[in-house]
Amino acid sequence: MSKGRIIGGIAIAAVIGAAIAAFAVIWRPAIAAIEPPTAQSFEPALVKRGRDLAAIGNCNDCHTVRGGKAYAGGLPVPTPFGTIYSSNITPDPDTGIGRWSEAAFQRAMRSGVDRGGHHLYPTFPYDHFTNVTDDDDRALYAFLMTRPAVHAPTPANNLAFPFNQRFVVAGWKLLFLHPGAYQADPAKGAEWNRGAYLVEGLAHCGACHTPRNALGAERSAASFSGGDVENWQAYAINANSPAPLPWDAEALYRYLRQGFDPDHGVARGPMAEVVSNLSAVPENDVHAIAVYTSSVFGAPTAERLRRANETRAQLKSPLARPAGGDNSGASIYAAACAPCHESGRPPPYGGVNLALSTSLSASDPRNAANIILAGIRPVAGERSPIMPPFADSMTDAQISAVLTYLRSRSGNHTAWSNVEQTVRDARRGEAAFLQTSRAPANAPADSTQRDKP
Amino acid sequence: MKLKVNGHDHQIDADPDTPLLYVLREDLKLNAAKFGCGLGQCGACTVIVDGRAVLSCVTPLILLEGKQVTTLEGLGTLDAPAPIQRAFMEEQAAQCGYCIAGMMMRAQALLQKNPKPTDEQIRSELQPNLCRCGTHMRILRAVHRAARLMDSAELLPSDQGSVQ
Numbered sequence: 001m002s003k004g005r006i007i008g009g010i011a012i013a014a015v016i017g018a019a020i021a022a023f024a025v026i027w028r029p030a031i032a033a034i035e036p037p038t039a040q041s042f043e044p045a046l047v048k049r050g051r052d053l054a055a056i057g058n059c060n061d062c063h064t065v066r067g068g069k070a071y072a073g074g075l076p077v078p079t080p081f082g083t084i085y086s087s088n089i090t091p092d093p094d095t096g097i098g099r100w101s102e103a104a105f106q107r108a109m110r111s112g113v114d115r116g117g118h119h120l121y122p123t124f125p126y127d128h129f130t131n132v133t134d135d136d137d138r139a140l141y142a143f144l145m146t147r148p149a150v151h152a153p154t155p156a157n158n159l160a161f162p163f164n165q166r167f168v169v170a171g172w173k174l175l176f177l178h179p180g181a182y183q184a185d186p187a188k189g190a191e192w193n194r195g196a197y198l199v200e201g202l203a204h205c206g207a208c209h210t211p212r213n214a215l216g217a218e219r220s221a222a223s224f225s226g227g228d229v230e231n232w233q234a235y236a237i238n239a240n241s242p243a244p245l246p247w248d249a250e251a252l253y254r255y256l257r258q259g260f261d262p263d264h265g266v267a268r269g270p271m272a273e274v275v276s277n278l279s280a281v282p283e284n285d286v287h288a289i290a291v292y293t294s295s296v297f298g299a300p301t302a303e304r305l306r307r308a309n310e311t312r313a314q315l316k317s318p319l320a321r322p323a324g325g326d327n328s329g330a331s332i333y334a335a336a337c338a339p340c341h342e343s344g345r346p347p348p349y350g351g352v353n354l355a356l357s358t359s360l361s362a363s364d365p366r367n368a369a370n371i372i373l374a375g376i377r378p379v380a381g382e383r384s385p386i387m388p389p390f391a392d393s394m395t396d397a398q399i400s401a402v403l404t405y406l407r408s409r410s411g412n413h414t415a416w417s418n419v420e421q422t423v424r425d426a427r428r429g430e431a432a433f434l435q436t437s438r439a440p441a442n443a444p445a446d447s448t449q450r451d452k453p
Numbered sequence: 454m455k456l457k458v459n460g461h462d463h464q465i466d467a468d469p470d471t472p473l474l475y476v477l478r479e480d481l482k483l484n485a486a487k488f489g490c491g492l493g494q495c496g497a498c499t500v501i502v503d504g505r506a507v508l509s510c511v512t513p514l515i516l517l518e519g520k521q522v523t524t525l526e527g528l529g530t531l532d533a534p535a536p537i538q539r540a541f542m543e544e545q546a547a548q549c550g551y552c553i554a555g556m557m558m559r560a561q562a563l564l565q566k567n568p569k570p571t572d573e574q575i576r577s578e579l580q581p582n583l584c585r586c587g588t589h590m591r592i593l594r595a596v597h598r599a600a601r602l603m604d605s606a607e608l609l610p611s612d613q614g615s616v617q
Binding site: 331334335375377378387389 | 469470492493494502505506507508511512513514515516573581
């Protein structure tokens with residue numbers, strides 16, 4: 001046998017080996033279709049547990065489009081690679097998951113593969129859901145399979161080559177999907193571990209609060225140091241938190257449970273839907289999430305505490321009211337904002353003192369601009385925060401002036417740049433957001449009904 | 454400061470943080486816009502500023518420099534009601550009537566930018582305006598009727614020979 005033939009043989013073997021390896025990475029078998037199970041075949045207690053878990057997982061947020069039927073999908077999710085539409089997860093046999101067995105559902109949660117064996121895009125955050133336990137997957141499956149079936153085909157994704165090839169996702173998973181159950185930390189208590197399991201898994205907090213790399217994966221080295229969600233900024237929820245007063249477990253619990261905290265303000269934008277869901281799940285789960293998240297924030301440093309004390313002192317001394325008359329930010333603030341934000345009326349109906357607002361200590365004015373434009377709509381039947389919208393009564397220049405004034409007021413922050421451009425973008429984005437997202441009002445209006453299935 | 458309301462210039466002697474609603478009702482005696490909640494949450498105070506529906510109870514004068522304010526009085530009169538007013542009367546959309554001026558103003562602003570709104574669009578546009586009496590279905594019909602009135606030749610007021 002000549003040397004050339006040996007090399008040739010090795011080369012062929014290598015190519016075949018590589019092909020087999022690629023096939024093993026990419027190919028996933030279909031799981032046999034089933035007859036859709038009847039709703040009666042699921043235990044009511046299991047369905048109720050699934051409802052709570054689905055609320056913790058915020059499933060309705062992506063899988064329901066504004067004005068659409070619950071869980072019927074179709075929400076366009078903009079990504080740097082193109083637009084991906086959320087799928088229909090109602091038990092409709094043709095357009096939903098009606099023909100999915102529990103095994104198929106669990107495989108999708110664990111490894112992002114649909115019943116037919118296609119790789120799912122990681123906009124479905126299976127990099128988090130992979131740690132969900134068998135029992136919790138079973139409950140989620142029971143909940144979804146007992147929802148009203150809705151016939152709603154999922155619109156085709158609008159992705160450029162090569163991202164429109166689903167096998168590409170298999171490579172992404174090799175790099176960024178780390179399957180495995182949650183490993184409890186024995187040094188911590190049961191509540192902390194429960195919180196960690198939920199935050200890192202089903203609640204997928206990092207999907208928004210952790211920045212992403214060029215391939216759209218969370219940068220694990222920068223966990224919870226803040227990210228972008230459509231036209232909102234998801235703040236850092238670790239030691240880099242820009243909040244004027246440090247967060248602790250009690251404040252987080254109040255905020256996550258009731259949607260606002262007197263020391264920090266109101267949950268808005270995509271977070272409004274999260275807290276709306278968390279208002280309707282068992283208290284101890286929200287407690288666990290708060291306990292774990294407070295440890296992600298970490299104990300405040302001495303410098304942080306010093307600045308917090310300064311802020312508290314500033315709250316006690318009344319702010320100088322500008323004389324007014326000119327069209328400056330200070331005058332507009334005094335006329336349009338201060339009547340609520342300095343009224344002394346307690347939240348949620350009185351505005352939070354803006355010295356406490358993270359939106360003004362954040363690195364850019366996006367969130368503050370969004371809130372001034374759109375206001376805060378009340379939730380039907382709830383004691384929820386309110387604020388009128390100013391999109392139709394303030395010009396971009398006026399909003400920019402107010403933002404620039406408020407930013408400068410604390411004296412602790414560098415000025416924002418391009419404020420007016422941010423306001424213009426926010427105005428455009430707000431219009432798009434209102435057309436495609438659900439109104440953040442999904443908690444049962446009657447709070448006495450919250451513990452029932 | 455100068456304030457332009459229903460096409461007329463007014464010289465207003467008030468602080469720049471005075472809500473527009475107070476000026477309309479107390480200084481100009483234009484009482485169509487109502488004080489409801491004072492927090493911009495009920496819509497009873499809605500007027501039109503430069504073509505957009507605005508909550509006058511939370512809009513201070515300082516924001517109105519150089520802008521045009523339109524109140525319900527500026528749309529039509531008892532003798533010559535505007536299409537939106539005629540439509541609300543013909544559908545008997547008012548019960549207690551407290552919210553109706555605000556409803557008409559927001560509906561008017563909607564029809565000015567979208568002359569043929571769908572049911573869904575009207576519902577979503579009027580969402581900020583509350584009605585306690587429950588005449589929502591009549592209000593909805595009235596907005597559709599106003600759209601037809603504005604679209605057809607029936608722009609004449611009702612006492613000048615159109616259908617009644």
